[in-house]
Amino acid sequence: MSDRPQTPTLDRVSSPADLRSMSDSELRHVADELRAETIHAVSQTGGHLGAGLGVVELTVALHAVFDTPRDRLIWDVSHQAYPHKILTGRRDRIRTIRQKDGLSGFAKRSESPYDPFGAGHSSTSISAALGFSVARDLGGSPDPSLGDAIAVIGDGAMSAGMAYEAMNNAGHLGRRLFVILNDNEMSIAPPVGAMSSYLSRLYAGAPYQEFKAAAKGAVGFLPPPFREGARRAKEMLKGMTIGGTLFEELGFSYIGPLDGHDMDQLLPILRTVKTRADGPVLIHCITKKGKGYAPAEDRADRGHATATFNISTGEQKKAKSNAPSYTKVFAQALLDEAARDGRVCAVTAAMPDGTGLDQFANRYPSRCFDVGIAEQHAVTFSAGLAAGGMKPFCAIYSTFLQRGYDQIVHDVAIQRLPVRFAIDRAGLVGADGATHAGSYDVAFLSNLPGFTVMAAADEAELKHMVATAVAHDEGPIAFRYPRGEGTGVEMPERGEVLEIGKGRMIQKGEGVAILSFGARLKEVMEACESLGQRGITPTVADARFAKPLDEELILSLAEEHDALITVEEGTVGGFGSHVAQVLAESGVFDSGLRFRSMVLPDTFIDHANPRDMYAAAGLNAEDIEAKVLSVMGVETLSRRA
Incomplete structure (x- = not known):
């Protein structure tokens, strides 16, 4: 089953232009072969599978009807864009996807002219497409032939307020714009909220596309084969009160629902709207995530993300680990604390599985809230819970917490509300690359008055930090931890409440001190082991807190050593910058202390495995060892000895 599939029709496609010379029958063959090619490619590389399989027919139809890249096709989130990449001149590299120096797992402007707008986070596509449409009409490009903008957005992404802000603006401006609502009733997790129920009602009551088009006044957009049936359906509705859809109230012409896997529906509808539309149009397509591959269709997440796998069985080839994942440690620790209090x-923004809160929801359904892809709401909702006397844990990936920053400042920090932020995927995360890196949370949280910011050096420390957060009622508190497995340390039976703002000493040495913040401590200790073979024994401490800082520990390390190095999985402006401020204010630099801060570089690091990404960042054990040797030079004796 490892042999590549036979794809004679797809083999004739080197760019979307080739699709436009094919018959509808040939396009159906392309779709079938494209699905097989996508499955085979992802089986070898791992990655996002289900979303791409759900839009195979839609991808073929859009490229066959619209004149890409002159027409701008914008994929929301874009984890569904693997079939798009295959059709747009990147098939020869599709088996490098998410690998070092290979294709990105998301749309990326620098990768292809067929990717007009990059993505990785959700709900941005309609805003971007409207921007392209207005820029086209205002002559923003020197190319006068630039065409339409088409946004493809999922029903899960439609739970985010940004999508409605964009639609409200688009309806007001009235520009020609196409929004394809890819409704698979399945984002990363099952969809939640009133919008999901609303979309279900749109198609639950009427199985015929003609009936829905007639009821919503979209007969004029239908191709001739559908038009007469639609008129008859409309006659049946005469005398009934038919309200416009939400989308029509926002100023869009609404068409659908369509079967998003039926080329006989997709192609004529798309061709007609391309010819006739003179304002914003929303086309509602019903699809199935994981379509055409039973192991994906049968999984709870429909094969959203997968490791390499056996095509015949769907069995994933994951490396075994003796250490629990940080996410599982957080989930279990929170369950233990919830049993006592x-x-x-708990609150999550459409990531119950990814944050481990699915376990919490099963045990305490009345105390767990999945608010959909709505990080801003998640933060302020948590603030309201805290103001009402609850102890909310707002569990959001570092990269997604950025989306709720104003709410963190305005609704949480200023009011000193004790919201507990559990920040998963801190640091560099591997194959998802720059869009998902947790690089900035330390910098953007530790500059806020009254905020407590912690980072777990290992899984046992994470358990202590969960307990600390439960006990902390004096203001907002955050703790960050990386993706993947822990270090294998012995786990305490119960987390202990840490003293706020106090670090811990790991080993005593001389000459140089290393002050680590977060999960690079393991790399620090590996560096020290290698340095020991050179007769160099650094002092090592784990800061635990970026705010408030353990100033007593910092100053003692500075006074007792020739050099002090901070190490963290974050950008400049974070932990090391705050330490430097303390040292500068204390005047210790006047005595000749050599200070270095090891942080993520001032660049976005492309996807690779985490070790390669940290090598690119200069934060692996070898880099830490080299930094120690560099700062010490040939001198190994303490200047205060």
């Missing part, structure tokens, strides 16, 4: 509750 009925005020502990």
Whole structure:
């Protein structure tokens, strides 16, 4: 089953232009072969599978009808864009996807002219497409032939307020714009909220596309084969009160629902709207995530993300680990604390599985809230829970927490509300690359007055930090931890409440001190082991807190050593910058202390495995060892000895 599939029709496609000379029958063959090619490619590389399989027919139809890249096709989130990449001149590299120096797992402007707008986070596509449409009409490009903008957005992404802000603006401006609502009733997790129920009602009551088009006043957009049936359906509705859809109230012409896997529906509808539309149009397509591959269709997440796998069985080839993942440690620790304290509750923004809160929801369904892809709401909702006397844990990936920053400042920090932020995927995350890197949370949280910011050096420390957050009622508190497995340390039976703003000493040495913040401590200790073979024994401490800082520990390390190095998985402006401020204010630099801060570089690091990404960042054990040797030079004796 490892042999590549036979794809004679797809083999004739080197760019979307080739699709436009094919018959509808040939396009159906392309779709079938494209699905097989996508499955085979992802089986070898791992990556996002289900989303791409769900839009195979839609991808073929869009490229066959619209004149890409002159027409701008914008994929929301874009984890569904693997079939798009195959059709747009990147098939020869599709088996490098998400690998070092290979194709990105998301749309990326620098990768292809067929990717007009990059993505990785959700709900941005309609805003971007409207921007392209207005720029086209205002002559923003020197190329006068630039055409339409088409946004493809999923029903899960439609739970985010940004999508409605864009639609409200688009309806007001009235520009020609196409929005394809890819409704698979399945984002990363099952969809939640009133919008999901609304979309279900749109198609639950009427199985015929003609009936829905007639009821919503879209007969004029239908191709001739559908038009007469639609008129008859409309006659049946005469005398009934038919309200416009939400989308029509926002100023869009609404068409659908369509079967997003039926080329006989997609092609004529798309051709007609391309010819006739003179304002914003929303086309509602019903699809199935994981379509055409039973192991994906049968999984709870429909094969959203997968390791390499056996095509015939769908069995994933994951490396075994003796250490639990940080996410599982957080989830279990929170369950333990919730069993002891009925005020502990949890909030996630459409990532119950990814954050481990699916376990919490099963145990305490009344105390767990999945608010959809709505990080801003998640933060302020948590603030309201805290103001009402609960102990909310707002569990959001570092990269997604950025989307709720104003709410963190305005609704949480200023009011000193004790929201507990559990920040998963801190640091560099591997194959998802720059869009998903947790690089900035330390910098953007530790500059806020009254905020407590912690980072777990290992899985045992994470358990202590969960307990600390439960006990902390004096203001907002955050703790960050990386993706993947822990270090294998012995786990305490119960987390202990840490003293706020106090670090811990790991080993005593001389000459140089290393102050680590977060999960690079393991790399620090590996560097020290290698340095020991050179007769160099650094002092090592784990800061635990970026705010408040353990100033007593910092100053003692500075006074007792020739050099002090901070190490963190974050950008400049974070932990090391705050330490430098303390040292500068204390005047210790006047005595000749050599200070270095090891941080993520001032660049976006492309996807690779985490070790390669940290090598590119200069934060692996070898880099730490080299930094120690560099700062010490040939001198190994303490200047204060």
